[in-house]
Amino acid sequence: MAVAERPTTTRTGTDGLSVRRRGLRSFWPQYAAVSPFYVLFLVFGAFPILFSVYLSFTDWDGIGDIKFVGLQQYAFLLQDSRFWNAVSNTLIIWVISTVPMLFLALVMAFLLHQNIRMKGFYRVAFFIPNVTSMVAMAIVFGSVFSDSFGIVNSALTSLGLPTVAWLSTDWGIKITIAVMVVWRWTGYNAILYLAALQAVPDELYDAAKVDGAGFWRTFFSVTIPMLRPVILFTVITSTIGGLGLFTEPQILFGAANGNGTVGGVNEAGMTIVLYQYNQAFSQLDFGYGSAIAWALFALAAVFAIINWRLLRDRDAVPRVGSRAARRRTKEVAR
Amino acid sequence: MTSPRPGGAPGRPPSRRAVLRAGFAGAAGIPLTAALAGCGQGTSISSNPSELVLWYWNRSIAPSLLQKAAQQIPGTSKRLRADVIGGAFDSKLRTGFAAQAYIPDITAVNSNAALYFPSEDQFVNLDDYGAQDFKDDYYEWKWNLGRTPTGRFLFFPMDTGPTGFFYRSDLFEAAGMPSQPDEVSAAVRTWDDWIAFGKQLRESSDVALAGNAVMVFNQFVNASPQRYFDKDDKPLFHEPGSAIREAWDTAVKAVRAKVTRNLQVENEQNAAWNSGKLGANIEGAWWMKVLSDTAPDLSGKWRIAQQPGLPGNSGGSFLAVPKTSKDPAAALAFARWLTLPENQAQSYNEIQLFPSAPKAFTTGLMADSGGFFGDQDPLAFFSTAAENVPTTFISTYENQTTAFTDQLRVVESAGKDPDQAWDDAVVAVDKLLKKRGVI
Numbered sequence: 001m002a003v004a005e006r007p008t009t010t011r012t013g014t015d016g017l018s019v020r021r022r023g024l025r026s027f028w029p030q031y032a033a034v035s036p037f038y039v040l041f042l043v044f045g046a047f048p049i050l051f052s053v054y055l056s057f058t059d060w061d062g063i064g065d066i067k068f069v070g071l072q073q074y075a076f077l078l079q080d081s082r083f084w085n086a087v088s089n090t091l092i093i094w095v096i097s098t099v100p101m102l103f104l105a106l107v108m109a110f111l112l113h114q115n116i117r118m119k120g121f122y123r124v125a126f127f128i129p130n131v132t133s134m135v136a137m138a139i140v141f142g143s144v145f146s147d148s149f150g151i152v153n154s155a156l157t158s159l160g161l162p163t164v165a166w167l168s169t170d171w172g173i174k175i176t177i178a179v180m181v182v183w184r185w186t187g188y189n190a191i192l193y194l195a196a197l198q199a200v201p202d203e204l205y206d207a208a209k210v211d212g213a214g215f216w217r218t219f220f221s222v223t224i225p226m227l228r229p230v231i232l233f234t235v236i237t238s239t240i241g242g243l244g245l246f247t248e249p250q251i252l253f254g255a256a257n258g259n260g261t262v263g264g265v266n267e268a269g270m271t272i273v274l275y276q277y278n279q280a281f282s283q284l285d286f287g288y289g290s291a292i293a294w295a296l297f298a299l300a301a302v303f304a305i306i307n308w309r310l311l312r313d314r315d316a317v318p319r320v321g322s323r324a325a326r327r328r329t330k331e332v333a334r
Numbered sequence: 335m336t337s338p339r340p341g342g343a344p345g346r347p348p349s350r351r352a353v354l355r356a357g358f359a360g361a362a363g364i365p366l367t368a369a370l371a372g373c374g375q376g377t378s379i380s381s382n383p384s385e386l387v388l389w390y391w392n393r394s395i396a397p398s399l400l401q402k403a404a405q406q407i408p409g410t411s412k413r414l415r416a417d418v419i420g421g422a423f424d425s426k427l428r429t430g431f432a433a434q435a436y437i438p439d440i441t442a443v444n445s446n447a448a449l450y451f452p453s454e455d456q457f458v459n460l461d462d463y464g465a466q467d468f469k470d471d472y473y474e475w476k477w478n479l480g481r482t483p484t485g486r487f488l489f490f491p492m493d494t495g496p497t498g499f500f501y502r503s504d505l506f507e508a509a510g511m512p513s514q515p516d517e518v519s520a521a522v523r524t525w526d527d528w529i530a531f532g533k534q535l536r537e538s539s540d541v542a543l544a545g546n547a548v549m550v551f552n553q554f555v556n557a558s559p560q561r562y563f564d565k566d567d568k569p570l571f572h573e574p575g576s577a578i579r580e581a582w583d584t585a586v587k588a589v590r591a592k593v594t595r596n597l598q599v600e601n602e603q604n605a606a607w608n609s610g611k612l613g614a615n616i617e618g619a620w621w622m623k624v625l626s627d628t629a630p631d632l633s634g635k636w637r638i639a640q641q642p643g644l645p646g647n648s649g650g651s652f653l654a655v656p657k658t659s660k661d662p663a664a665a666l667a668f669a670r671w672l673t674l675p676e677n678q679a680q681s682y683n684e685i686q687l688f689p690s691a692p693k694a695f696t697t698g699l700m701a702d703s704g705g706f707f708g709d710q711d712p713l714a715f716f717s718t719a720a721e722n723v724p725t726t727f728i729s730t731y732e733n734q735t736t737a738f739t740d741q742l743r744v745v746e747s748a749g750k751d752p753d754q755a756w757d758d759a760v761v762a763v764d765k766l767l768k769k770r771g772v773i
Contacts, residue, residue, distance in 0.1 A: 061432045063453045076769055148571050149605040168598040168747040265598050265743045281425055
């Protein structure tokens with residue numbers, strides 16, 4: 001078949017049907033070219049995902065026999081107060097980190113967008129936390145927020161304020177983790193906002209000026225609406241990051257801290273992913289760990305639907321300064 | 335990076351495809367095939383029949399001894415290849431067992447050996463190779479920790495961690511308290527004495543005896559003949575007067591007397607020892623090294639006294655032989671040679687591993703502490719302590735009992751009612767044990 005249908009060297013590529021018929025065999029170099037990704041994905045992505053579906057219906061310690069237990073892991077999950085505590089911790093930390101983070105990022109981007117000196121230096125400086133080693137960072141934060149010897153409490157004392165047991169109280173732990181998230185991601189989001197700000201056409205500002213809009217009116221009626229797609233994009237990425245929060249609590253309160261306080265005192269810093277990791281790889285309950293993973297998936301799906309509803313019928317998310325912006329320019333000009 | 339060549343667009347003559355074909359057969363095909371083929375090689379890491387592969391973690395075995403065994407394991411015809419495994423040691427070893435591939439011929443196992451009880455069929459019973467002949471050369475309590483509940487002997491003793499009461503003699507003296515080891519030992523014979531002693535110290539000079547309540551609780555349990563479960567994995571903590579309840583009550587008493595300092599993070603504890611807010615610690619012999627490394631300026635100020643009650647054991651590792659080992663007899667010969675008294679003395683001198691063979695102390699080879707403990711000889715202290723450590727049983731289900739220490743932390747740091755916390759802990763642990771089918 002291959003010989004008979006083999007196309008000549010002068011093919012034009014317009015005959016779609018014959019191209020389709022030639023199929024796998026004559027295109028194998030192309031398939032081979034894209035295969036490394038798919039092979040790696042099948043082995044390290046698809047297989048573990050599917051296997052974890054299966055595992056969530058079983059009881060397995062990682063070595064012995066895999067015992068099928070039906071929905072028992074999920075039933076246990078529903079009445080497991082430690083899991084629900086992890087869910088609420090994750091959501092609380094997400095809110096108290098995302099809100100200040102995006103606000104600060106917007107302010108930062110706005111300031112960087114002004115005509116200031118050493119712009120390049122600030123841009124790099126604000127981005128550096130994002131590429132700093134998380135482990136080193138968690139150790140530094142552990143010292144900075146230390147209950148009795150940290151500089152935060154020293155500063156509070158010198159201001160005559162009462163000290164806070166950052167690393168051993170419910171809210172202290174959550175705030176410390178949130179501060180780490182804010183520190184790491186504010187610069188990253190500021191760079192995104194800055195890019196969006198630079199894509200806002202000057203004509204809009206000029207038009208606003210002509211119409212007699214003041215500084216704040218311009219900010220809220222021109223800048224914010226033009227940034228809306230990017231703001232939504234950063235909210236989505238922060239949601240993804242927030243639901244998957246792991247490294248910060250793991251290093252601050254995890255196994256590295258010789259006392260085995262996983263998640264900190266009263267598990268106040270126990271997040272969903274940390275709990276999942278703890279159940280699977282420390283407690284060797286892979287079935288339950290998988291069930292937690294799928295519960296997290298369900299939770300993430302809920303957030304995805306909310307995001308999708310928010311975005312539906314409106315602009316696509318990451319198209320900064322593209323056709324959408326130009327279309328608006330025209331609308332405004334009209 | 336190369337710039338896109340003119341031939342990069344789709345729909346070029348076949349010569350282009352030939353290039354692609356040749357390129358990808360080489361670049362993508364071979365490594366993938368090789369990787370997949372690797373999975374079928376069987377269980378051994380090294381295909382060389384005269385080479386035994388050992389897995390260990392950094393500072394668990396003296397490098398000079400590994401070098402000797404790399405030439406030849408004394409008394410056998412084999413050589414040792416020692417692979418140092420980084421973090422997540424147990425996960426890596428267990429992954430090998432799950433896949434039945436890349437399993438070492440002999441492996442170090444940490445003090446959490448009980449983790450492997452449910453998978454005991456993965457290991458060789460060392461009794462089958464005459465391990466019992468060596469029994470009398472090791473501390474009995476350490477030897478017994480190597481035996482599973484079903485009676486198989488899987489874990490050969492390496493090092494140990496007999497515990498003692500480390501303290502700052504200068505701080506005790508400044509507070510007008512007993513400061514010589516004998517006096518301190520006599521003053522803290524029972525836990526109640528210890529708490530009274532600590533209370534007086536805290537009141538007179540604001541020095542605490544323990545970092546937090548959990549440290550007191552854990553060292554109480556480490557020194558107790560009875561722990562969480564009996565040999566049939568039956569939980570014991572429900573019974574009134576159980577060791578766990580006693581440990582709990584002692585820790586709570588210590589909190590109330592302000593003998594502990596509510597330091598829940600390791601950084602904080604280190605800083606507190608350095609600054610003198612924490613003047614003592616009950617810990618295994620290996621803590622000598624930790625202390626002299628983290629607080630070298632305090633050399634000559636620390637001493638060691640007997641802790642209340644019996645000494646305990648904290649830490650200490652083992653050697654085990656997976657059932658897929660090329661030569662279990664040679665692996666056992668290595669374990670035996672590595673833990674001969676003179677070699678344990680050398681391990682102590684090199685990386686401060688505390689011996690499991692009492693005769694190591696009488697070899698005269700072990701180095702002294704260089705005056706870190708003033709005129710006190712810590713080796714004499716710990717070799718005596720090691721004789722008195724009680725024999726105990728550590729169940730594989732002990733890792734389900736963290737609710738006790740978690741709740742104890744809440745009692746200390748948030749002032750939760752101790753009785754409520756105890757009940758909550760028991761409920762939480764029972765729930766997990768039911769899930770595991772233990773009760």
